[in-house]
Amino acid sequence: MKFGIVTFPGSNCDYDAYHAVVDQLGEQAFYLWHKDTDLQGADVVILPGGFSYGDYLRCGAIARFSPIMEAVAAHAARGGPVLAICNGFQIACEAGLLPGALLRNASLKYVCEQRHLRVENVDSRFTSGYTAGQIVRIPIAHGEGRYVADGATLDRLEGDGRVVFRYVGAEGGSDERANPNGSLRDIAGILNDKRNVLGMMPHPERAVEPIVGSGDGLALFESIVGAVHA
Numbered sequence: 001m002k003f004g005i006v007t008f009p010g011s012n013c014d015y016d017a018y019h020a021v022v023d024q025l026g027e028q029a030f031y032l033w034h035k036d037t038d039l040q041g042a043d044v045v046i047l048p049g050g051f052s053y054g055d056y057l058r059c060g061a062i063a064r065f066s067p068i069m070e071a072v073a074a075h076a077a078r079g080g081p082v083l084a085i086c087n088g089f090q091i092a093c094e095a096g097l098l099p100g101a102l103l104r105n106a107s108l109k110y111v112c113e114q115r116h117l118r119v120e121n122v123d124s125r126f127t128s129g130y131t132a133g134q135i136v137r138i139p140i141a142h143g144e145g146r147y148v149a150d151g152a153t154l155d156r157l158e159g160d161g162r163v164v165f166r167y168v169g170a171e172g173g174s175d176e177r178a179n180p181n182g183s184l185r186d187i188a189g190i191l192n193d194k195r196n197v198l199g200m201m202p203h204p205e206r207a208v209e210p211i212v213g214s215g216d217g218l219a220l221f222e223s224i225v226g227a228v229h230a
């Protein structure tokens with residue numbers, strides 16, 4: 001399976017994504033420059049984290065106009081998998097591939113730390129490798145990670161089982177301290193309506209081997225491979 005990893009000016013997690021896919025997962029990956037106009041046969045697109053266009057205007061607001069995004073939108077419309085991590089999640093929301101928006105953290109501070117997430121739905125091509133309700137440890141690193149959407153959209157996301165990751169405390173409980181950014185309903189990751197685009201603020205590609213603090217992110221990449229091979 002071929003993963004196409006989009007590099008925007010200011011991306012800084014593209015190499016981490018490559019490492020996760022190639023060195024840990026044993027699959028193929030290549031970089032796609034944001035000015036490219038086709039996906040060069042990628043089966044899965046990764047929109048990686050970083051600071052595209054220096055986070056000017058709003059995170060992701062400029063990158064969403066990069067030429068490659070038309071091809072990414074067409075791929076998503078065909079049902080192709082897109083994994084949008086952190087800045088990638090912001091870009092995907094700006095591009096309308098996912099509902100809602102990411103605003104500045106409630107604290108107005110950049111946060112960079114390990115966090116616990118609960119896997120809310122394992123019935124997806126991104127989470128089938130987890131067990132329902134599993135608590136995983138995945139790092140976050142963002143200044144604009146507060147997920148917001150109107151009440152009807154949030155209800156639809158919840159009702160459809162499209163909230164796949166939620167911030168929780170270490171024991172799995174929800175309390176104010178479990179939520180690092182003020183995201184509504186403690187949302188950390190969501191699916192689009194066709195369930196082929198996942199946006200999440202935490203970084204699974206930085207959690208693929210215990211030596212970096214956690215290997216809990218690897219199952220997400222394994223899920224994608226399982227889904228496409230199935």
Ligand SMILES: NC(=O)CC[C@H](N)C(=O)O
Nearest residue numbers: 049050086087142143144
């Ligand atoms: N790690 C990231 O992708 C950071 C995203 C974005 N630059 C922010 O600070 O919110």
